Amino acid sequence: MSSALTVLYGGTFDPIHLGHLHIARAARDRLQATVSLMPAADPPHRELTGANAAQRLAMVRLAVADETGLQVDARELERDEPSYTVETLRQWRAQHGKERPLAILIGADSFLSLPSWYRWQELADLAHLVIAERPGHHTETSQSPELRQAYAERFTDRAQDLSGRPAGLALRLLQSEMDLSATRIRREIAAGGPEWRLGVKPAVARYIEQHGLYGCPQGLRADIH
Numbered sequence: 001m002s003s004a005l006t007v008l009y010g011g012t013f014d015p016i017h018l019g020h021l022h023i024a025r026a027a028r029d030r031l032q033a034t035v036s037l038m039p040a041a042d043p044p045h046r047e048l049t050g051a052n053a054a055q056r057l058a059m060v061r062l063a064v065a066d067e068t069g070l071q072v073d074a075r076e077l078e079r080d081e082p083s084y085t086v087e088t089l090r091q092w093r094a095q096h097g098k099e100r101p102l103a104i105l106i107g108a109d110s111f112l113s114l115p116s117w118y119r120w121q122e123l124a125d126l127a128h129l130v131i132a133e134r135p136g137h138h139t140e141t142s143q144s145p146e147l148r149q150a151y152a153e154r155f156t157d158r159a160q161d162l163s164g165r166p167a168g169l170a171l172r173l174l175q176s177e178m179d180l181s182a183t184r185i186r187r188e189i190a191a192g193g194p195e196w197r198l199g200v201k202p203a204v205a206r207y208i209e210q211h212g213l214y215g216c217p218q219g220l221r222a223d224i225h
């Protein structure tokens, strides 16, 4: 018997951009499931963020406000420790039980870095992986031997398989790829040009301007949207 699949999409979202929304919508449509965007309060493997956790959460809320089937999960801001995914998934399991199907959505670069994650070998017992292709990252050819060994037998092409078991499968999300990163947007904002606005939703652009994030002159052109 299958039951509704939960999809958690964790990220630093510094800031949330159209590439994030593109893969969240693609996962929603392919899996026929609501996708919960989950900002990392204290993202592992990053020393500093440009915006603080509350600001990144606020931008994620603005970005999904008018999106069908996308919502926000703020659970990682309630923990006062690094936002290790394995801990988040354990907490989710403690709340929802061992049987409910759960998947995490990650980009190809995150998948390839999985062996550097805290207690990564335990992730497959807790959730499925849904892996979005990303320009410049080749999930078929670039896996380390340990990652290949851990996941080779787990891949399925059938999205419905993920609803039939609680965890342990991997699915490639073959959406059209969008070459966009938060690093590029932060860099473009700091450089002072206007093009960064094309990479984020207007409400997020307004928030960045109003709060003077990433070196954006505060209040500048806040009226143009």
Ligand SMILES: Nc1ncnc2c1ncn2[C@@H]1O[C@H](COP(=O)(O)OP(=O)(O)OP(=O)(O)O)[C@@H](O)[C@H]1O
Residues within 6 Å of the ligand: 010, 011, 012, 013, 014, 019, 020, 023, 105, 106, 107, 108, 109, 110, 132, 133, 134, 135, 178, 179, 180, 181, 182, 183, 184
């Ligand atoms: N354009 C994209 N296509 C596919 N996956 C993406 C894309 N942008 C981000 N992701 C994935 O979304 C998750 C969260 O991404 P994150 O918030 O780190 O954004 P980012 O653009 O990679 O940020 P940064 O440039 O600061 O590293 C990661 O798993 C990442 O692989």
Ligand SMILES: O=C(O)c1ccc[n+]([C@@H]2O[C@H](COP(=O)([O-])O)[C@@H](O)[C@H]2O)c1
Residues within 6 Å of the ligand: 009, 010, 011, 012, 013, 038, 040, 043, 044, 045, 046, 083, 084, 085, 086, 110, 116, 117, 118, 119
């Ligand atoms: O658990 C870990 O060790 C771990 C290491 C790196 C990244 N993650 C998670 O992966 C997601 C994407 O991370 P990032 O840094 O690419 O935004 C986010 O939810 C992070 O908390 C998790």
